[in-house]
Amino acid sequence: xxQQAFRPVxxxxxxxxxxxxxDVARVPEVPLRAAVAERLLRRVARRRGLRxxxxxxxxxxxxxxGAPVLTLNRPDAFFHRIGATGLIGFxxxxxAGDWDSPDLVALLTELATAPxxxxxxxxxxxxRLYVQRQPEAEQPSTANARRNISRHYDLSNELxxxxxxxxxxxxxxxxxxxxxxxxxxxxxxxxAAQHKKIDQLLDLARVGPGTRxxxxxxxxxELALRAAAxxxxxxSLTLSEEQLALARGRIADAGRSxxxxxxxxxxxxxxxxxxxxxxxxxxxxxxxxxWPAYFSTIDRVLAPGGRAALQxxxxxxxxxxxxxxxxxxxxxxxxPGGLIPSVRAIAxxxxxxxxxxxxxxxPYGPHYAETLRLWRERFTxxxxxxxxxxxxxxxxxxxxxxxxYSEAGFRTGYLDVQQLLLTxxxxxx
Numbered sequence: 001x002x003q004q005a006f007r008p009v010x011x012x013x014x015x016x017x018x019x020x021x022x023d024v025a026r027v028p029e030v031p032l033r034a035a036v037a038e039r040l041l042r043r044v045a046r047r048r049g050l051r052x053x054x055x056x057x058x059x060x061x062x063x064x065x066g067a068p069v070l071t072l073n074r075p076d077a078f079f080h081r082i083g084a085t086g087l088i089g090f091x092x093x094x095x096a097g098d099w100d101s102p103d104l105v106a107l108l109t110e111l112a113t114a115p116x117x118x119x120x121x122x123x124x125x126x127x128r129l130y131v132q133r134q135p136e137a138e139q140p141s142t143a144n145a146r147r148n149i150s151r152h153y154d155l156s157n158e159l160x161x162x163x164x165x166x167x168x169x170x171x172x173x174x175x176x177x178x179x180x181x182x183x184x185x186x187x188x189x190x191x192a193a194q195h196k197k198i199d200q201l202l203d204l205a206r207v208g209p210g211t212r213x214x215x216x217x218x219x220x221x222e223l224a225l226r227a228a229a230x231x232x233x234x235x236s237l238t239l240s241e242e243q244l245a246l247a248r249g250r251i252a253d254a255g256r257s258x259x260x261x262x263x264x265x266x267x268x269x270x271x272x273x274x275x276x277x278x279x280x281x282x283x284x285x286x287x288x289x290x291w292p293a294y295f296s297t298i299d300r301v302l303a304p305g306g307r308a309a310l311q312x313x314x315x316x317x318x319x320x321x322x323x324x325x326x327x328x329x330x331x332x333x334x335x336p337g338g339l340i341p342s343v344r345a346i347a348x349x350x351x352x353x354x355x356x357x358x359x360x361x362x363p364y365g366p367h368y369a370e371t372l373r374l375w376r377e378r379f380t381x382x383x384x385x386x387x388x389x390x391x392x393x394x395x396x397x398x399x400x401x402x403x404x405y406s407e408a409g410f411r412t413g414y415l416d417v418q419q420l421l422l423t424x425x426x427x428x429x
Contacts, residue, residue, distance in 0.1 A: 014097030014393050021394050024095045033083030034076070041079075045070070048110050068107040074098040091329030094401050095394045104400065105373075108408035148337040149285065153240035155391075157220070162385055163378040168220035168246070169194040171281045171311060172368035172417045185370035187378070193371075197311070198226045204360065204421050205276035205309035207232050214274040214301055216267045216294075217282030221247030221260075227278075228259035235272065237265045268293055270301050277301065277308040281417075283346070284313050285338045288324055291345070292353040298422065299354035308356065308422040310346075313368075315415055317342035334402050343418060350422055360421035368417045369410035376403040 018025035042061055045052050051063035053071045060072065072078050078098040081089030093099055101107040164170060165187070173193035175183035185193065201223070207213055209231030215224055218238035224247065227234045238244050247262045267282075277298045286294045298308045315323075320342040331338065347358040379386070379399060386396055409415035 014095070014397065016096055016394055017392060020392075021095070024092050024394055027077045027096075028080050028084035028089075030080055030083045034079040035083075037079045037082040041082075044111075048113075050107070050110060068110050069102055070107055071100045071102075072098070073100060088327070088329045088332060091333065091398075091401060095333075095397050097393075097397070104404040105376075105407050105411070108405050109411050112405075112408045112412045112414050148335075149239040150241070151336055152334065154242045156389055157242050157246050158389055159386065159391065160220070162382045162389075163375045165190040165194060167191050167194045167222045168250075169198070169222050170219055171197070171371075172364070173197050173371045174200060174364060175367055175370060183367045183370045185367075185374060187374055190371070190374055193367075194222070195226065198223050201278055201280065201309045201311060201419055202227055202230065204419060205278050205307045207276050207278070211276055212272075212274045212303070214270060214272070214277045216270070216277065216279040216298075217285075218243055218247050218262050219280065221250045221262065223278065223280060224260040224262065225251060225254055225256055228254075228256040232259065232276075234260040235274075236260065236262045237267055237270060238262060239264065239266060267297050270297055272301060273303045274301050275303050275306050277306070278310070279308075280311040281313060283310065284340050285335065287337050288339045288341075288345075291341070291349045295350045295354045295356060295422075299356050302356075302424075304424075306423075310420045310422065311417065312346065312420060313340050313415060313417050314343050314346075314363075315340050317344040319414070320345060330402070330405070333398055340415065343420075346420065355424050356422040357425070358420060359423050359425060360419075362419045363416050364419075365410045365413065365416040368415070369407050372403055372407035372410065376400070376407060379403060 016025040041052065044050070045061035045063070049063050049067050050061065051067045051069045052059065052061040053069060054060050054075060055073060060075075074097075077096065078093050081093045081096075081098065083089070085092070160170065161168065173185075173190055174197040175185045175189060175193045178184050205211075205213070207227050207230055211227075211230070211232040213227050213232045213234045215227075215234060215236040218224065218236040218240075220243055221236070224234045224236045228251070236247070238247070241264065244262055244264050251257055251260045251262065267286075279298075283291070283294060302308060320340065324339055343358070343361060350356045350358060383396055386399075387393075406415070410417070
């Protein structure tokens with residue numbers, strides 16, 4: 001190791017409840033793989049210009065001023081975790097406090113840039129050492145759907161209220177843009193930006209007075225409220241009992257119960273006929289094997305001349321294919337059973353399985369990066385209140401990493417977000 005005097009690192013160990021977090025509490029013993037992981041980190045850090053710091057003020061890999069910093073609080077545990085389970089170990093290592101960074105997003109943004117180049121071409125075979133199968137209980141299926149949704153969305157309405165704006169909208173906003181075309185976002189503008197996103201989607205679906213609307217994925221009810229205020233009649237489907245209760249309460253408080261109904265119902269069981277189907281960031285939780293069922297349901301309930309407007313997180317097609325068989329840290333701890341689609345996959349599935357065609361697509365990934373930044377800052381600022389709700393430090397670090405990792409994905413273009421229109425007409429709008 002290169003020893004170089006530097007400021008000391010002061011780190012307080014993260015207490016880990018082994019019953020709740022067994023894989024975070026356990027540090028695997030894989031000395032050969034750990035040595036490979038250290039060599040790989042050295043290479044990645046030098047190629048990407050990262051500074052890797054060690055306890056006590058020394059430096060493993062130096063870098064110039066302003067470089068993203070990775071601080072290893074427990075280097076041995078860090079390398080053994082990565083050696084055992086790759087990027088899952090990287091995430092669990094952060095949860096356990098084995099590493100930190102003074103600017104987590106800057107570090108993750110550098111790592112998320114062209115991630116396929118992190119492992120040298122001649123060492124791609126190493127990936128096979130880390131590939132794990134998704135546990136049977138988490139795989140996308142009708143039986144697992146409610147459990148998978150519950151693990152994220154039923155954590156606590158109070159938790160989400162701590163970092164979401166008053167609209168309780170948990171999806172990308174659409175902000176005003178400056179002369180440079182980039183979003184101009186701050187906390188005060190977030191509610192209006194969320195309403196702009198919803199209004200654009202409702203406009204895309206041509207929702208107005210008397211429109212029969214099916215919403216797949218309720219969230220906490222803001223889109224249903226917005227559609228009902230236009231004079232539409234809305235049926236909204238959710239599998240989250242927490243969201244169901246709050247959405248129904250918000251709709252009742254707004255005096256819209258005569259126009260908006262929320263049902264605890266799997267999308268596959270949807271019935272009736274609708275002029276518009278809307279669904280915001282729901283397809284990511286469906287799972288690839290059930291994309292045909294998802295689009296077939298939309299096709300089945302959509303009236304002649306109807307329109308389906310979706311908002312979806314997407315990734316490039318080749319990356320989607322490469323990740324579709326990989327069990328990741330995000331799947332293990334954040335969104336079990338999901339897969340982010342590509343625009344091509346959405347279009348191909350609709351064409352193959354339904355009479356619907358993708359006729360309009362509008363990307364706006366930089367707006368999601370800013371939405372996530374605002375959520376992340378809010379979550380971090382209110383960490384004590386998160387703790388007061390009963391969420392331990394391992395959970396809080398897990399969510400900090402999730403929000404920062406997602407923000408980095410949108411900043412690099414590894415992830416994007418789209419508003420999409422599906423109709424039975426084939427010509428693009």
